[in-house]
Amino acid sequence: MHCRNCNNKLKDIFLDLGKCPPSNSLIRNNSEKKKERAFELITYICKKCWLVQTKDVVNKKIFFNNHYPYFSSTSSSWVEHAEKYVNKICRKLKINKKKLVVEIASNDGYLLQFFKEKNIPCLGIEPSMNTSRLAKKKGIKSIDEFFSYSLAKKIKNKADLIIGNNVYAHVPNLNDFTKGIKTLLKKNGTITLEFPHLLNLIRFSQFDTIYHEHFSYFSLLTVKNIFKKYKLKVFHVEKLNTHGGSLRVYGCHANDVRSEKSSVKKIIEEEKQFGLNKINTLKKFELNVLKIKKQIEKFISSAKEQGKTVHAYGAAAKGSTILNYLKMTNKDIHYVYDAAKSKMNKMLPGSHIKILPPSEIKKRKPDYIIIFPWNIKSEIIKNFKFVKKWGGKFVTFIPKTKVQN
Ligand SMILES: [Zn+2]
Structure with missing residues (x-):
């Protein structure tokens, strides 16, 4: 594999996230579930131009087809x-x-x-x-x-x-x-x-x-x-x-x-x-990610022990990466809510967690809602502040596991 910018030969791994299916390819039914394919998700560092890039795996058409549901x-x-x-x-x-x-x-x-x-x-x-x-x-x-x-x-x-x-x-x-x-x-x-x-x-x-x-x-x-x-x-x-x-x-x-x-x-x-132009800075990243992984595992297992229901919000790429890296399924996070009509009743790739409309939150009253798109965290917390009524809490995983007040 060579650098996408300067064609330098790449050897240094930035992060290895294991095998993941394309993050936006939602699963519609059982036959799609069976056919689902996962691809190595490895990122490399170019020591010449400092571009961090994913390893080439598949034809880009697999990623951006007509089912691409992001609006x-x-x-x-x-x-x-x-x-x-x-x-x-x-x-x-x-x-x-x-x-x-x-x-x-x-x-x-x-x-x-x-x-x-x-x-x-x-x-x-x-x-x-x-x-x-x-x-x-x-x-x-x-x-x-x-x-x-x-x-x-x-x-x-x-x-x-x-x-x-x-x-x-x-x-x-x-x-x-x-x-x-x-x-x-x-x-x-x-x-x-x-x-x-x-x-x-x-x-x-x-x-x-x-x-x-x-x-x-x-x-x-x-x-x-x-x-x-x-x-x-x-x-x-x-x-x-x-x-x-x-x-x-x-x-x-x-x-x-x-x-x-x-x-x-x-x-x-x-x-x-x-130190973005130093290999050591870039290589340290993987250790931090391992720390976060452990925190998430701890949170999920302790929620399970306490018999709490854990759901999530945001059926998008960020969530897919975390779920697949941690090999989580619908036994760990039961449902994911999303406002996009195009995603309704489909399943997330890999983890096969079912996607429900936000109107279901009130009916199911989860104890915890993980916010995957942390970049729009305040918008989500504001829109669904009614979860407080039954003691529901929002949780974010990045940069560390945090229960939101
Ligand atoms: Zn380069």
Whole structure:
């Protein structure tokens, strides 16, 4: 296996999570249960460019098919984040009706809808037709394909703004994708990419953000390196609270008049100080994950001893990683609740825990509800504060097992 960015031969393991099925492939019935396949979930470190990446296992089509059930609009805090971004970027870059905005992985139009409201021309690129269909209903033009260099060449109008929120990490061919962005970007145009920051993944032991569909784990050091290769430059960067701590990188053509702001140097310094360019820092991560594993096992077994019911909230990738790594089943966590209609009555991959609508919480009155998407913890606790009535409590596992008050 070679590095997705610099082609260096990879030998150093970052984390080995064992065998896991694709995290978003929900199981619909017994025959699918029998056919289910699991694949090694191992991440490597590149000692040359410091990219952390999953081992190649399968064709990406297995991961992003038409059953792919993730609708960005399900999370109200994520939609709010998108709206704030649109208002800010329009002000900052003076985006008006004469400009073209392209979003890669535009999902159900959760973000582009706010450009549309302002009558700003926009185009979405989204291979999952289940989600892009909803964007089109909102009147947002969408191309149902994976973004690539060859697709970028076909798009006639160049983009004034290219947006990629949580897509860069999901790209199997990083070089082709970056070359595509370079090709699609108009002279003086701007790119903004958001991705979870590797620094936070390590600092807060967020190992559950590792799953097959998530190919790369970036530091700014690495992104700067990739951009440079394609004559792009990072001129500004912001820290975001989303997904446990992300970076929003602002890029432009290397020959753009905009010069690098101090924010770039500052975060690079922070990464170097933390040791993101040192193999020992990266290797220590696995020990922290083992500690968390032990805490979770202890929590589940003591809940069982006390005869407590343990359910969970959020039938998404984060939960799948934890459940599969710990080899948990519906004997450990009985049900998982989720608001997405597309997931109803299906089962989580691997653990085969059944997914129920949130309306079932009141009927089943669980003692504990594990929150898998800890990044939207406050939203969930607020929405379901009625669990207090029967003494129900919320629990999070990352960065350590914690019963929420
Ligand atoms: Zn590399």
